[in-house]
Amino acid sequence: MDIGNETLGNQDHLQRRWSHLRKLLERSGPFCHPDFEPSAEILNFVMSSCKVLVIGAGGLGCELLKNLALMGFREIHVIDMDTIDLSNLNRQFLFRIKDIGKPKADVAAEFINARIPGCKVTPHYSKIQDFDEEFYRQFHIIVSGLDSIVARRWMNGMILSLLSYNEGELDQSTLIPMVDGGTEGFKGNARVILPGISACIECTLDLFPPQVTYPLCTIANTPRLPEHCIEYVKLIQWGKENPFDCPIDGDDPNHINWIYEKAQERARQFNIGGLTFRLVHGVVKNIIPAVASTNAVIAASCATEVFKLASSCCLPLNNYMVFNDVDGIYTYTYEAEKNPDCLACSNNVKTLDVKDGNMKLQELIDSLCENPSYQMKSPGITTVIDGKNKTLYLPLIKSIEERTRENLKKTLNELGLKNGSQLIVADVTNPNTIIFSLRMPKENDMVVE
Amino acid sequence: MASPAPKSPEQSEKSKKYDRQLRLWGDHGQAALETCHVCLINATGLGTEVLKSLVLPAIGAFTIVDGKKITEEDLGTNFFLDVDSVGKPRAQIATQLLLELNPDVKGDYVDECPEQLLENNPNFFTHFTVVIAIALSERVLIPLSKSLWAANVPLIVAKSCGLIGYARIQLREHTVVESHPDTQNPDLRLDRPFPALLRHVESIDLDGMDLKDHAHVPYVVPLLKCLQAWRSQHGGNLPANYKEKENFRMEIRKCIRLNEDGVPEAEENFEEAIRAVNFATLPTGISKDVQDILKDDSCINLTSKSKPFWIMARALQDFVANEGEGLLPLRGSLPDMTADTTGYIALQQIYQQESLRCAEIVHRRAQHLVHHLGLADDLITEADTRLFCKHASDLAVVRGTSIADEYDPKTPNASYITQQLDDPTSLMVYYVMLRGVDKFYAEYNTYPGEFNVEADIVKLKGCISKLLGEWGCTSVAKDDYVHEICRYGGSEWHSVSAFIGGCVAQEAIKLITGQYKPVNNTFIYDAITSNTETFTF
Numbered sequence: 001m002d003i004g005n006e007t008l009g010n011q012d013h014l015q016r017r018w019s020h021l022r023k024l025l026e027r028s029g030p031f032c033h034p035d036f037e038p039s040a041e042i043l044n045f046v047m048s049s050c051k052v053l054v055i056g057a058g059g060l061g062c063e064l065l066k067n068l069a070l071m072g073f074r075e076i077h078v079i080d081m082d083t084i085d086l087s088n089l090n091r092q093f094l095f096r097i098k099d100i101g102k103p104k105a106d107v108a109a110e111f112i113n114a115r116i117p118g119c120k121v122t123p124h125y126s127k128i129q130d131f132d133e134e135f136y137r138q139f140h141i142i143v144s145g146l147d148s149i150v151a152r153r154w155m156n157g158m159i160l161s162l163l164s165y166n167e168g169e170l171d172q173s174t175l176i177p178m179v180d181g182g183t184e185g186f187k188g189n190a191r192v193i194l195p196g197i198s199a200c201i202e203c204t205l206d207l208f209p210p211q212v213t214y215p216l217c218t219i220a221n222t223p224r225l226p227e228h229c230i231e232y233v234k235l236i237q238w239g240k241e242n243p244f245d246c247p248i249d250g251d252d253p254n255h256i257n258w259i260y261e262k263a264q265e266r267a268r269q270f271n272i273g274g275l276t277f278r279l280v281h282g283v284v285k286n287i288i289p290a291v292a293s294t295n296a297v298i299a300a301s302c303a304t305e306v307f308k309l310a311s312s313c314c315l316p317l318n319n320y321m322v323f324n325d326v327d328g329i330y331t332y333t334y335e336a337e338k339n340p341d342c343l344a345c346s347n348n349v350k351t352l353d354v355k356d357g358n359m360k361l362q363e364l365i366d367s368l369c370e371n372p373s374y375q376m377k378s379p380g381i382t383t384v385i386d387g388k389n390k391t392l393y394l395p396l397i398k399s400i401e402e403r404t405r406e407n408l409k410k411t412l413n414e415l416g417l418k419n420g421s422q423l424i425v426a427d428v429t430n431p432n433t434i435i436f437s438l439r440m441p442k443e444n445d446m447v448v449e
Numbered sequence: 450m451a452s453p454a455p456k457s458p459e460q461s462e463k464s465k466k467y468d469r470q471l472r473l474w475g476d477h478g479q480a481a482l483e484t485c486h487v488c489l490i491n492a493t494g495l496g497t498e499v500l501k502s503l504v505l506p507a508i509g510a511f512t513i514v515d516g517k518k519i520t521e522e523d524l525g526t527n528f529f530l531d532v533d534s535v536g537k538p539r540a541q542i543a544t545q546l547l548l549e550l551n552p553d554v555k556g557d558y559v560d561e562c563p564e565q566l567l568e569n570n571p572n573f574f575t576h577f578t579v580v581i582a583i584a585l586s587e588r589v590l591i592p593l594s595k596s597l598w599a600a601n602v603p604l605i606v607a608k609s610c611g612l613i614g615y616a617r618i619q620l621r622e623h624t625v626v627e628s629h630p631d632t633q634n635p636d637l638r639l640d641r642p643f644p645a646l647l648r649h650v651e652s653i654d655l656d657g658m659d660l661k662d663h664a665h666v667p668y669v670v671p672l673l674k675c676l677q678a679w680r681s682q683h684g685g686n687l688p689a690n691y692k693e694k695e696n697f698r699m700e701i702r703k704c705i706r707l708n709e710d711g712v713p714e715a716e717e718n719f720e721e722a723i724r725a726v727n728f729a730t731l732p733t734g735i736s737k738d739v740q741d742i743l744k745d746d747s748c749i750n751l752t753s754k755s756k757p758f759w760i761m762a763r764a765l766q767d768f769v770a771n772e773g774e775g776l777l778p779l780r781g782s783l784p785d786m787t788a789d790t791t792g793y794i795a796l797q798q799i800y801q802q803e804s805l806r807c808a809e810i811v812h813r814r815a816q817h818l819v820h821h822l823g824l825a826d827d828l829i830t831e832a833d834t835r836l837f838c839k840h841a842s843d844l845a846v847v848r849g850t851s852i853a854d855e856y857d858p859k860t861p862n863a864s865y866i867t868q869q870l871d872d873p874t875s876l877m878v879y880y881v882m883l884r885g886v887d888k889f890y891a892e893y894n895t896y897p898g899e900f901n902v903e904a905d906i907v908k909l910k911g912c913i914s915k916l917l918g919e920w921g922c923t924s925v926a927k928d929d930y931v932h933e934i935c936r937y938g939g940s941e942w943h944s945v946s947a948f949i950g951g952c953v954a955q956e957a958i959k960l961i962t963g964q965y966k967p968v969n970n971t972f973i974y975d976a977i978t979s980n981t982e983t984f985t986f
Contacts, residue, residue, distance in 0.1 A: 014532065017525030020940035024611065027902060029936040030929040031977050063947065066528050070494075070943035087468045090505055093550055117532055185473055186955070186965070190979075222665065224793040225785055253460075270790045277458050282472065289472040292505040293958070296498065296951030303944040304976050314612070317979045325955050326629055327966045331981040 014117065018043060021072055025311060033312045042311045043072060047118075050310045051075040053139040055128060055155060057104040058082065059290055060145020060181050062094045063299030065108055068143075069116040071307045076112075077139070079124040079131075080105040085251070091292040128155055129431070136176070137162055143179040143306050145299060147288065149208050150377060150429050152180065153344075156193070156201035157430035160345050163196045170196050177316075179305045181298040184209075185289040188298035191320045191336065192305050195345065198319045199336040202344035205375055207336070226275035229266040230283045233259045250285035259284055297323055343374060343434055352423060352436040357413035361392060364412065368425065376427040383423055385416050392423075412438070463553075470506050478962040479507070483553075485578035485961045486510045490563045490593075491517070492543035494526030494941050495609040496583040498950025501529070503957060504547050510555040511547070512577070515540035516562030526941045564589045567596070575600035579957050582606050587856065587887050594619060594852035603960050606852065607953045610886060611937025613879050614949035614974035618956060618967055619852050622747075624758040625845040626837055627964040634728045636780035636842065639673050640687055641733050643779070645799050650674060655704070660714060663706055667788040667796050668722035672729060675701050675722070687730050694730065698723050717787040733776055735769070735842075742846055743769065753822045757829050760822070761837045762844070764815035768807070778807030778838040808838040847969050855986045858919040862986055869984070870924045876973040876982040878927060882934045885913035885926070896939025905935045945976050 025042045032038075052073050054064050057080035068076055082104050084095045094111040095104070105123035112121045124131075128151055136142070136158055146152050155178070164174045178193040180201070189207075193200050218224070219231045238248055243258050250256065260280040267275040281287065301321060308316045320336040323329075340346055354364060361381075368376045380394040392407050392415060394400040407415060417423075419440040426433045464471060471479055485508050489496050492515045500511055517539045519530050529546040530539065540558035548556045559566060563582075566573055567589060574580050580597055582590065582604065590606065597604045603620040638646065650673045655663060679688060679697055688697040701722050705713045735743070742748060743766040747759045769775060781804025783797045812834040819828050837844075854860050869877035889897045889905075889912045897905040906928075913926035952972065959967045971984040 014521060014524070016521035019522050020525050020942065023898070023938045023940040024936065024942070027898075027936045027938075029933050031933055067944050067947055070526060070528060086462070086465050089551075090467050090470055090507075093501060093505055096549070097552075115528065115531060222789045222793075224788060224790060224797075271794050272790075277460065278464075278468070278472065281468075287469070287472070290469040291473060291955070291958075292502040293951040293955035296502050296954070297948050300944045300947035300951065301979065303947070304942075304979075307944065314977050321979050324631075325952065325965075326631055328968045328983055329952055329956075329972055329981060331979070333979050 018047075018072055021046075024313060031314065033308075033315050036312050036314075042313070046072045046307075046310050047074050049075070050141070051077070051139045052306060052310075053136070053142045054078040055142065055144040055151075056080055056146045057092075057094075057108040057123075058088065058145065058147065059091045059183065059292075059295040060299045060302070061104070062092045062108055063295055064143055064145055064181075064303060065094070065112045065121060067299060067303030068306065069112050069119040069121070071303060073306075073310070074119050076119065077122045077124060078105050078109055079126060079128055080108075081125070081127045091290055091295050093292070128158075133158070133162055139176055141177050141179065141306050141309050143181075143302050145181050145295075145302070147182075152201050153205075153429040154431055156195075157344055157432055159193075159195045160200065161432050165347075177309050179302045179309070181302040183290065183294045183298050186291070186294055186324060186326045188294050188323045189321060190298050190301040190305065190317065190323070192309070192317045193319070199338045200342065200345040203339035203342045204320075204336050206372055223266070223270050223272060226263070226267055226272055226279055227283055229263040229270070229272060229275060230259065230280050232266055233262040234284060237262055248284065250281075256281055256284060294323070294325070297325075339373075341373075344430060350434060350436045351439045353439045354412065355441075357417070357440055358411050360409060360411055361415060362408040365393065365408070368427075376425070376429055379425050379427045381423055381425050383415075383417065383421055385421075390416075394426075412440075467507065474958075474962050474964050478964050481962045482958065483507055483509050486512070486576070487957065487961075488574060488577040488580045489513045489515075490580065490582040491515050491584050492527070492529070492539050493583050493609075493946075494523075494528075494943055495607055495946035495950055496581070497527055497529040497543050497547060498947050499581055499583075499607065499953045499957070500543075500547050501550065502951055502954030504550045504554045504556075506958065507551055507553045508961070510557075511544075512556070513540045513544050513558040514561065514563050514566055515543070515558070516560060516565070526943045526946060528943075563593075567593060571596060572600075575602055577602060579603045579605065579960055581953060581957065584608060587891055591853050591856060594856075598851040598853065604852070605953055605956060607949055608883060609941050609946040609949055610883060611934070611940055611942060612945060612976040613883065613934075613937075614945050614952075614976070615880070615883055616949055616953050616956065616968070616972040617852060618849065618960075618970050620847070620849045620960065620967075623847040623849070623960060623963075623967060624756065625847070625959075625963055625966055626758070626840050628840070628843045628845045628966050629964060630843050633843070634731075635782070635784045636733070637669060637729055637783075638733055638776075638779060639669070639676055639729050640731070641774075641776060642673060643803050645803055646673070649796065649799050660706055662789070664714065664716040664718060665787065665789040665792060666718055667783075667786050667793050668718045668725060669783075669786070669796060670792075671701065671704055671719060672722040672725060675704065676730065687732065688726070694726055697730070698726055701726070721786055735775075735777055739777070739842060739844055742844055745846070751818060751822060753824060755822065757833065758837075760818050760824075760829060761811070761815050761834055764811045764818055764834070765837070765841055767814050768811045772810050773807070777841040778811055779804045780839055780842065781805070782839075804838070805835075808835045811838050845966050847967060849970050850986055860986075863921040865984075865986075866920060867922045867924055870922070876975055876980065877984065878930050879973050879975060880971065880984065881913060881916070881926075882930050884916055885909055885931075886934060886939075888912040888916060896937075898935035898938035900938070902932075902935045902938070906931055909935055942976070945974070948974055948976070 021043055026038050026040055028038045050073060052068060054061055054076060057078050083101055084099045084104055086100055088095055094108045099107045103125035105125050109121035109123035112119055144155060159176050159178050162174055162176060164171045175195060181190045182188060214228055214231055219228050223229050248255050260277055263280055264275055305317050308314045318335050321331055321333045323331050341348060365379055368374050368379045378395045381392040383390050383392055391404055393404045417438055421438040423436040423438055424433050467479060487503055487508050489500050489511060492513050519534050519537055519539050521535055523530055529543045534542040538560040540560045544556050544558040574597060580602060601621050606617045608615040650670050653670050688694045705716050705719045707713055742762055748762045748766055751760060751763055781801050783800050812831050815829050815834055866877060869875045886897060889909050897909040910926045910931050917924055956967050959965045968983055969985055971986055974981045
């Protein structure tokens with residue numbers, strides 16, 4: 001069944017689909033948003049003007065598209081860089097066996113447009129980083145169902161960079177609310193971010209579970225768990241033996257098999273039990289367990305919030321809900337607090353404290369990665385010395401990396417950095433650079449110490 | 450290419466497809482799912498959302514019972530109907546479109562009104578693993594509740610009403626071996642060391658070690674040594690209060706090696722021992738919940754109809770009273786800790802072997818009971834008892850109540866309801882509202898506010914006052930809430946249905962797999978404030 005969009009405007013009888021929504025939008029109620037004025041115009045806005053961007057067409061994305069389409073939204077865009085895999089089918093319900101290998105965004109959009117006449121989902125088989133501010137500015141609301149923390153942080157940085165201020169006052173027309181959902185097994189969370197107003201992703205970085213890592217010396221010398229054996233093969237043995245002349249690809253069964261066999265050998269050698277193929281696969285690919293039900297719950301919660309934001313029918317969630325149905329069904333709703341020194345959303349000058357000018361550039365970079373409130377991935381740093389730009393280190397461009405690598409071993413003093421020097425830091429976690437003012441104890445302070 | 454001949458196990462398509470959920474409930478949970486048969490009564494938007502989250506993970510089969518024809522309004526809330534299907538049987542189209550989701554699942558439908566089906570064929574519903582009923586009027590709900598209660602088939606009732614969602618689970622008894630608690634203290638038995646552990650720890654001479662070895666002894670060893678020393682100086686007692694624990698930590702700290710300048714070396718294993726004092730010096734005991742299971746009538750008085758769970762529980766109880774000397778079988782897992790490989794593996798094996806020894810005793814006792822009850826020898830396998838013993842500290846039993854009883858005005862729920870209604874943050878008010886809507890529907894055959902909000906506010910208020918009166922509640926119907934419910938006019942918000950649908954599906958999966966603890970027994974969702982609450986009737 002495929003109905004062209006042109007003909008839909010004439011299918012007035014299908015308007016009765018929306019009678020459920022009309023009841024709520026055309027009647028006043030005691031628990032509405034204080035500014036809510038019931039009217040038929042609201043549904044018109046939702047259906048013909050409101051533009052929503054869905055980020056991710058995976059477990060949450062499929063659910064979100066369905067929910068938004070059934071809540072009357074028609075101008076929907078969806079971005080996803082992945083193609084469909086067999087292991088998606090236990091929850092990503094818009095995909096079938098025949099779709100394996102096709103872009104998720106394309107298949108999801110086509111399915112929704114066919115099932116819900118009038119709905120116009122536009123797919124983008126791309127990375128979020130492929131689009132600029134102009135693209136993101138066209139949306140009224142952004143809703144994300146991502147499995148990557150880095151992508152979430154990048155998106156958060158993007159909506160913050162769209163804000164404009166007039167004499168310190170936020171220009172409300174530049175504010176695009178972001179609704180964000182996340183799941184892991186039977187746990188999940190949904191949140192509403194009003195950029196510049198409420199806590200952003202970066203304000204609450206500590207809410208993400210820390211990544212499990214094992215000390216290299218344990219992996220190399222004193223393995224105890226099957227995970228240690230797997231990490232050994234992954235981090236050390238693969239590089240040494242280079243069995244397929246390429247980096248590890250978690251989706252290549254030959255790679256997983258090789259790692260499984262080598263890890264099995266190592267486990268046997270150290271008398272370590274419990275190494276299974278499923279475990280190897282999970283550790284190598286960093287697999288997060290997922291079920292249909294949790295995705296359904298969290299996406300539903302996000303869609304409700306998108307509808308509230310679009311229609312003003314209720315106050316939106318303020319601003320964070322956690323969900324867990326391991327033991328009964330538990331939810332907890334609270335207001336995550338804005339961090340006044342947030343790297344992404346505060347307008348304060350950011351200072352970076354260092355112990356003294358003898359610190360090496362490498363140590364400074366390590367601290368940007370390890371500090372819980374920065375958690376950067378591969379920062380590049382430039383500075384301004386005597387009015388001239390100077391690149392200290394850029395990891396992502398090969399030629400510049402090679403040219404600047406030796407700076408890593410130099411001290412801040414040697415690089416000409418002083419108390420108050422500006423560091424311009426770029427990282428994959430943010431589309432914008434962050435400017436730090438370096439703070440070093442003065443010479444005489446150190447003498448006193 | 451230096452690749453050896455592959456020796457990896459061949460991954461079946463099925464284990465690849467369901468990989469992300471197999472990591473949660475395992476192959477045995479999946480097997481239970483794949484052999485079940487779920488019945489859905491009424492394929493509304495909420496109904497198909499529930500089935501979606503059951504068909505995707507692959508229940509064995511479903512049957513939809515629904516006598517309605519598809520309306521245009523249905524299309525606005527139900528993803529599993531399409532525009533061409535208006536006027537066709539809802540059960541038929543929903544079944545077709547849901548089956549497209551997963552070729553591993555079988556599905557059929559009965560295009561008949563559930564009330565008639567129940568009247569004509571009272572046993573129809575008693576053959577399912579779980580029955581899920583959506584938007585049932587009281588007139589059908591009560592007899593269905595009675596019939597399934599008698600047949601011991603779990604029933605989940607769910608509603609989606611404007612911005613409010615509701616789910617109610619009716620089950621007689623549900624037993625859980627694997628409840629998968631989020632957090633759990635390790636079972637180390639340092640207060641009651643078993644002989645093999647004691648022998649192992651005593652055989653290790655910490656003082657004779659060089660620094661490298663000393664810093665790589667698993668923390669259990671110095672901790673147990675220090676604890677034994679402490680007890681010999683304190684009349685056999687464990688450090689009990691904050692002060693004693695602090696002193697005990699100091700004792701452990703004294704065992705850290707000093708360098709030639711008298712400065713303590715960095716020994717992470719000893720730091721771990723100090724951090725473990727909090728839980729590792731607690732007396733090992735049996736939680737109240739597990740004690741209740743061991744004292745339960747079903748555990749004490751076994752019959753030939755007893756479920757394997759209760760036979761194993763009885764074997765466990767006998768173990769506790771005899772070989773266990775008041776303790777449950779050892780769990781047998783050792784958390785990771787700073788240690789060299791041999792030291793850690795040796796300790797791990799001591800814990801594992803003791804755990805297996807305990808499980809074997811429990812298994813022998815269970816076999817004996819099975820034999821004594823005249824049941825089949827293979828009713829309980831060794832793997833069953835091992836799993837049971839491993840999870841002995843978090844076994845759970847849920848005993849429910851019937852919906853028919855809950856709806857009977859003679860059931861004394863008044864004080865519970867009144868008490869909750871007095872709390873302005875409690876969602877109990879929506880329970881009362883939804884019961885009022887049931888009563889309204891029974892009386893007027895429409896939903897309040899379906900056509901006229903103002904007139905229905907008065908009528909709904911009347912219904913609720915009557916209900917409160919019947920229950921003997923002194924509370925009054927709150928105007929704001931009555932108004933809000935009438936505003937909904939029986940409409941269904943898809944996102945509210947999707948939320949409740951996901952929750953209900955997961956509760957069904959818990960009942961089918963016997964893993965994770967289900968809600969007991971009533972769940973309310975308020976999408977206005979994004980809050981939820983559980984009540985027990």
